Amino acid sequence: MNDLSRALQEPWPDLATQRTGVGVGIWVFLASEILFFSALFVIYAVYRNFNAQAFAAAAKHTELLYGTLNTGLLLTSSMTMTVALRAASAQLRRLTLACLVLTILLGLSFLLCKGLEYHDDLQKDLFPGAAFPLSSPPTQLFWMLYWIMTGIHAVHLCAGIAVVTAVAVLFWRQIVPVQGSTMEGVATYWHFVDSVWLVLYPLLYLVGRS
Amino acid sequence: MTDMTLPFAPVEETGHGSYLDEGHTLVSWLATTDHKRIGILYALSITVFFFIAGIAIGLVRLELIEPNGMFLTNDAYDRLFTLHGILMVWFFLVPSIPATMGNFLLPLMIGARDVAFPRLNLISWYLFVFAGGFVAYMLISGGADTGWTFYPPFSTDYANGHVIAAAAGVFVAGFSSIATGVNFITTTHMLRAPGMTWFRLPLFVWAIYAVSLVMVLATPVLAMSLLLIIAERAFGLPVFDAARGGDPVLFQHLFWFYSHPAVYIMILPAMGVVSEVFACFARRQVFGYSFMVYALLAIAVIGFMVWGHHMFVAGQSQLATLVFSFLTFIVAVPSAIKVFNWTATLYQGQISFEAPMLYSLGFLGLFTIGGLTGLYLASGPIDIQVHDTYFVIAHFHYIMVGASVSAFMAGIHYWWPKVTGRMYHEFWAQFAAITMFLGFNMTFMPQFLMGWEGMMRRYHHYPPVFQIWHVFSSAGAAILAVAYLMPLVYLSWSLKAGARAGNNPWQATGLEWQTTSPPPKRNFTRQPPVSSAPYMYHETGQPRSSDDRRPIRPHGEAQ
Numbered sequence: 149m150n151d152l153s154r155a156l157q158e159p160w161p162d163l164a165t166q167r168t169g170v171g172v173g174i175w176v177f178l179a180s181e182i183l184f185f186s187a188l189f190v191i192y193a194v195y196r197n198f199n200a201q202a203f204a205a206a207a208k209h210t211e212l213l214y215g216t217l218n219t220g221l222l223l224t225s226s227m228t229m230t231v232a233l234r235a236a237s238a239q240l241r242r243l244t245l246a247c248l249v250l251t252i253l254l255g256l257s258f259l260l261c262k263g264l265e266y267h268d269d270l271q272k273d274l275f276p277g278a279a280f281p282l283s284s285p286p287t288q289l290f291w292m293l294y295w296i297m298t299g300i301h302a303v304h305l306c307a308g309i310a311v312v313t314a315v316a317v318l319f320w321r322q323i324v325p326v327q328g329s330t331m332e333g334v335a336t337y338w339h340f341v342d343s344v345w346l347v348l349y350p351l352l353y354l355v356g357r358s
Numbered sequence: 359m360t361d362m363t364l365p366f367a368p369v370e371e372t373g374h375g376s377y378l379d380e381g382h383t384l385v386s387w388l389a390t391t392d393h394k395r396i397g398i399l400y401a402l403s404i405t406v407f408f409f410i411a412g413i414a415i416g417l418v419r420l421e422l423i424e425p426n427g428m429f430l431t432n433d434a435y436d437r438l439f440t441l442h443g444i445l446m447v448w449f450f451l452v453p454s455i456p457a458t459m460g461n462f463l464l465p466l467m468i469g470a471r472d473v474a475f476p477r478l479n480l481i482s483w484y485l486f487v488f489a490g491g492f493v494a495y496m497l498i499s500g501g502a503d504t505g506w507t508f509y510p511p512f513s514t515d516y517a518n519g520h521v522i523a524a525a526a527g528v529f530v531a532g533f534s535s536i537a538t539g540v541n542f543i544t545t546t547h548m549l550r551a552p553g554m555t556w557f558r559l560p561l562f563v564w565a566i567y568a569v570s571l572v573m574v575l576a577t578p579v580l581a582m583s584l585l586l587i588i589a590e591r592a593f594g595l596p597v598f599d600a601a602r603g604g605d606p607v608l609f610q611h612l613f614w615f616y617s618h619p620a621v622y623i624m625i626l627p628a629m630g631v632v633s634e635v636f637a638c639f640a641r642r643q644v645f646g647y648s649f650m651v652y653a654l655l656a657i658a659v660i661g662f663m664v665w666g667h668h669m670f671v672a673g674q675s676q677l678a679t680l681v682f683s684f685l686t687f688i689v690a691v692p693s694a695i696k697v698f699n700w701t702a703t704l705y706q707g708q709i710s711f712e713a714p715m716l717y718s719l720g721f722l723g724l725f726t727i728g729g730l731t732g733l734y735l736a737s738g739p740i741d742i743q744v745h746d747t748y749f750v751i752a753h754f755h756y757i758m759v760g761a762s763v764s765a766f767m768a769g770i771h772y773w774w775p776k777v778t779g780r781m782y783h784e785f786w787a788q789f790a791a792i793t794m795f796l797g798f799n800m801t802f803m804p805q806f807l808m809g810w811e812g813m814m815r816r817y818h819h820y821p822p823v824f825q826i827w828h829v830f831s832s833a834g835a836a837i838l839a840v841a842y843l844m845p846l847v848y849l850s851w852s853l854k855a856g857a858r859a860g861n862n863p864w865q866a867t868g869l870e871w872q873t874t875s876p877p878p879k880r881n882f883t884r885q886p887p888v889s890s891a892p893y894m895y896h897e898t899g900q901p902r903s904s905d906d907r908r909p910i911r912p913h914g915e916a917q
Contacts, residue, residue, distance in 0.1 A: 158391070159471040159549065169474050173544040176574055180536050184578035187612050191586075191597070199603055276596050285596075286603035292595045296586070 155324050167329040174333040178340050181304075185344055188300070192293055192351060199286035204356030206282060206290035209274060214265035215353035218258050219345065225254035226342045229312075233335040237328035241319065244326050248316040251338070255309045262302055294352050301348060304341045312338065376779065376876040391476035392879060397462035398777070399483050403490065404450050404458065405846075410497075411445035414438045416839060419832040425822045435818045436503040437519060441496075443506030444524055448531045449490060451758055452620060455627035456573070457486075457538055459769045460566045462777060464542055466870035466877060467563050469551025469886045469914060474544035482537035485530055492527030496520045505816065507613060508583075510598040510606045514590040522591055525584040532581040535623075539573035542566055551869070551914065553888035557651070560868055560892045560913075561644060564651050565630025568658040572619045572626070576662070580616030583609055607672050614665035622661040624758050625725075626654060628765030629696055632718040635768050636700050637893045638866045639715035640707025644893050646699045653692035653699075660689040670741045679738050686736035693729050697722065708896075712864075713787030717768035720795040721761050728756030731806070746816075749809030752802045760798050767791070767845065774849065775859030779876045782856060786848040794841035800834030867894050867913045888914040 152163060160166035196203045232247035273279045275295065276288035311334050318324040377394045380386065387395055418438050421430045430438070461479065465472055473479050496502055502519035504512060513521050546567045550559075559567075586597045587609070596602035598609045637644045644650060666674060666682030674682075700722055709715065731753040735741045744750060767790075774782050805813075808827040813820060820828070862871040873882050894911040 158476055159474070165548065169544055169548040172547050173474060173540050176540045176543045177536070180540070180574045180578045183575055184582050187579045187582035187586075187615075190612070191608060194605065194608055195603065198605075202603070276602070277594055285601065288596050288602045289604060292589075292597055295595065296589060296597075300585075 152325050152327055155327050155329055163327065163329050167332050170329065170333045171336070174336045178336065181340060185300075185347075188293065188297055189347070189351075192297075195286070195289045195293070196355075199289060202284045202286035203290045205284065206287035207352065207354075207356035209272070209282070210294065210353050211265050211268055212353050212357070214261050214268075215349055218261050218265075219349050221254050221258045221261065222342045222345050225251050225258070226339055228254065229335050229338045233328060233331050236319075236326050236331045239326050241326045244331075245316060245319055248312055248319070252309055252312055252316065255305055255312070258305060259302060259309075262298065297348055297352065301341070301344055304344070308334075308338050308341050375878050376874065377879045378779075378876050380879050389480075391472070391480050393461050393465050393473045393476065393479060394777075394877065396479050396483055397458050397460075400453060400457040400461060400486070403483075403487060404453055407445045407449035407490065408842075411442045411450060412839065412842065414445070415442040416835065418442065419835040421818075422820075422828045423825075423832050425825050425828075426819050430818070432818050433503060433518075436505075436816075437501035439816065440502050440505050440519070440524075444502075444528065445493065446758075447506055447620065448528050449486075449493065451624045451762055452531075452535055452573075453486065453538075454624070454762065454766050455631060455769060456542070456566055456569055456623075457482075457535075459562075459631065459773060460538070460542060460569075460627065463773065463870055464545060464563060464566055465549070466776075466873065466881055467560050467868055468546065468549060468554055469869050469882065469888060470545060470549035471880045471882075473541045474548055475541050478537050479541055482534045482541070485534035485537065489527045489529075489531035489534060492523050492530065496523040496527065499523070507617070508587055508609075509613075510587060510590065510609050511600070513587055514598060522588050525588050529581050529584045529588075532577045532584075535573045536577050539570035539577075542570040543574065546570075551886050551888050553914070557648065558888055558891050558913075560630075561633035561647070561650055561654070562627075562630035564654050565626045565633070568654045569623050569626040572623050572658050572661065576616045576619040576623070579612055580620075583612040583616070607669070607674075610669055610672055611665065614668045615662075618665040618668065619658075619661045621754070621757065622657055624762045626657060628721065628725075628762045629654065631765045631769040631772070632700065632721050634866075634868065635714045635718040635772050636703050637895055638772070638864050639712060639718075640704050640709050641895045642703050642705075642707040642893075643895055643897055644699070645702035645705075646695075647891070647893070649695055650699055653695045656692040657689060660685065660692070664689055667736055667741070670738055671745050683736055683738050687733065690729065690733055690736075697726055697729070711788070712771075712784060713782070713791050714768045714772035716788055716791035717764045717771065717794075720791065720798075721764040721768065724756050724760030724764060724795075724798065728753060728761055731756065744809055746814055747809035748805040748813045748815055751815050752805035752809060755802050755805075760802070764794070764798075767794070770845070770849070772864070773870075774852070775863045776870055776875050776877070778853060778856070779859055780852045780856030781859050781863060782852040783848045786844060790841050790844040790848075793837060793844070797834050797837030797839075797841050801831050801838055802834070804828075804830040804834070867892060867911070869912075869914045872912055872914065886914040890914075 156163055156166060160169060228247045228250040232244050232251060235243040235247060269275070273281050274291055276292050280288055280291070282288075315330060315334050318330065319326050324330055377392055380392070387399065390396065415438070417430070418435065421427050421435060427435070461473070496519075499520050502517065502521050502524040504517045504519065504521055504524075508521070508525060546559075546563060589595045590597045590599065596604050598604045598606045600606060633644055633650060664682055664686045666678050667686045670679050731749070735744070735750060735753055771782060771787055774780070804827040808824045811824070813824045813827070859875050861873070861875050864871070869886055869888070870877075872886065890911060890913065892913050894913070
């Protein structure tokens with residue numbers, strides 16, 4: 149067994165309490181994040197309610213292939229993250245590191261796909277403005293939401309990749325011994341970012357395609 | 359872990375080994391993770407913002423002495439009251455009690471060594487300073503002119519000030535307050551001392567807990583709505599653009615979904631502070647402790663359901679107006695419970711009038727006036743009549759300045775001996791408290807009257823018939839300014855020349871009074887077991903004669 153005491157932070161009395169505490173903290177933070185995204189979901193609901201046809205017409209122009217591929221990538225990354233958390237709890241150092249690296253790579257490939265998709269969207273002038281190709285004005289509302297929702301999600305994913313990388317480095321350099329307490333918050337956050345995508349995917353890619 | 363010993367030596371009574379002696383360099387402060395030092399960093403920063411915002415409104419009040427203005431252009435006038443609003447709301451009132459006293463006292467009151475995430479705590483202060491940087495940029499480059507509410511389409515299309523910098527500053531400050539909220543909630547859940555059950559928590563802790571819930575759940579919605587304003591202004595995205603099917607009123611809904619609970623962010627901690635002070639200076643147990651707790655939580659929850667009362671004239675449906683009006687009346691119930699319970703706490707107490715008590719009594723009166731006029735505004739017909747008048751201004755200043763700032767001052771004086779180890783000068787403090795009460799009423803009572811008669815807010819020029827009220831109000835503001843400057847002088851003076859306070863100068867019961875003044879770095883030499891309810895002063899409602907002068911029981915056995 150490693151010496152786990154280096155993983156213990158002020159002001160916690162022991163690792164188990166620390167892990168629970170981090171859990172409480174991250175879930176409270178996620179409650180805040182949910183409200184952050186909820187504002188966008190409310191706007192989506194209101195505007196779609198007023199402009200159902202324009203939303204259906206506008207949504208047909210999103211890139212279903214990229215969206216679906218990205219959904220697959222993120223779901224897989226959640227799986228590797230879960231394995232990493234379990235492995236870390238069992239103090240399996242190599243498996244933990246491998247899964248963390250896989251998670252980072254999957255996250256980066258999501259961003260790559262997203263970048264290619266953004267490129268295609270911009271080629272088609274699908275950014276609201278003077279050159280916007282669709283005639284009905286409220287279609288711009290849908291695309292406004294598309295850019296803001298996916299953009300903010302991507303920022304969250306970047307933050308996720310950054311903290312996962314940080315944890316991986318801490319484990320790799322053995323600054324912190326491999327155990328679950330350090331992973332608890334990171335893993336929960338990662339799953340949250342994935343879950344947001346699971347809401348965005350139908351809202352942006354599937355609506356209007358039935 | 360019930361009786362674990364913390365690894366450091368016991369402190370001596372002389373004050374050696376206090377948190378203030380853990381390094382005297384600037385770095386030892388700027389890199390600290392000690393909740394007490396972070397509380398002081400916050401206190402210093404919000405004081406700066408308070409006085410900048412105060413100068414801004416001082417100029418506005420000076421300008422308003424003449425019906426046609428004296429020295430400001432219309433644009434400068436708009437920018438000054440906007441600066442005042444933005445700074446006072448987000449850079450003074452929201453962090454005022456939670457981030458200073460909450461930071462300093464929450465761990466002490468529950469018998470913890472520190473908050474749950476000390477580094478996050480420091481990060482939250484840096485976020486706050488960073489946000490202040492945006493606002494400083496806005497100020498230096500000429501200011502914004504939207505008012506503190508950022509309503510589109512004005513803020514997105516027409517305003518010619520630095521709206522993006524202002525909105526970005528508020529956005530970042532929001533994350534600072536979310537970080538603080540997350541920290542406090544986790545701390546209260548996880549780090550209470552053995553025996554400190556939920557219903558043994560001091561009411562200040564309950565208030566900070568309730569306000570943290572509101573911060574965590576409301577602030578993100580504000581953050582998103584400001585982000586959308588920035589997106590529309592900077593990139594031309596049609597978020598609230600009516601020409602392309604967007605709805606500007608939707609912004610108002612999102613904005614007030616935060617900004618009404620924000621009022622409770624400002625008042626709930628104030629309620630916590632005065633609960634402590636009333637019990638201590640009336641030597642009485644808080645009347646109806648559990649009702650006080652439920653009232654705090656009820657205000658926090660119902661506060662989320664009343665935002666529509668800001669939008670009675672915004673084209674909201676009549677049904678919505680009715681519902682929001684009704685819910686606003688409902689939120690008055692727990693507030694009234696608290697006022698009656700404070701009064702009952704004072705009833706037949708052995709009241710003494712030290713400065714914290716004077717400020718708190720001021721709170722009680724001003725909060726009652728502010729709350730009751732809130733009910734006027736909650737009813738549709740009256741609100742439509744006085745909407746956007748000085749009546750509204752006076753109402754919310756009675757709550758946010760009269761009540762919240764009074765309580766803030768009460769708390770500063772009450773815990774000053776604990777924070778610094780020194781006593782402040784009692785006479786000057788009492789004098790400042792009374793001056794503040796008088797100056798405040800002289801400033802804002804005339805605003806009720808002129809608002810009722812139709813003086814609109816945010817107007818630079820006004821009919822001469824209102825001049826008399828404006829002159830009264832400006833004179834009151836000058837008195838108020840003096841009352842705010844006095845503590846700055848005598849409190850600074852007390853740092854060097856004040857008498858040594860001793861550990862418990864007020865003979866108060868809370869855990870924070872059972873450690874040394876100022877406390878050691880890790881608060882207690884050993885984890886204090888808690889064996890009784892808070893406020894074990896004399897029982898409520900007992901006449902003074904029946905007091906048998908038995909000593910009060912402390913809340914725990916800390917050393």
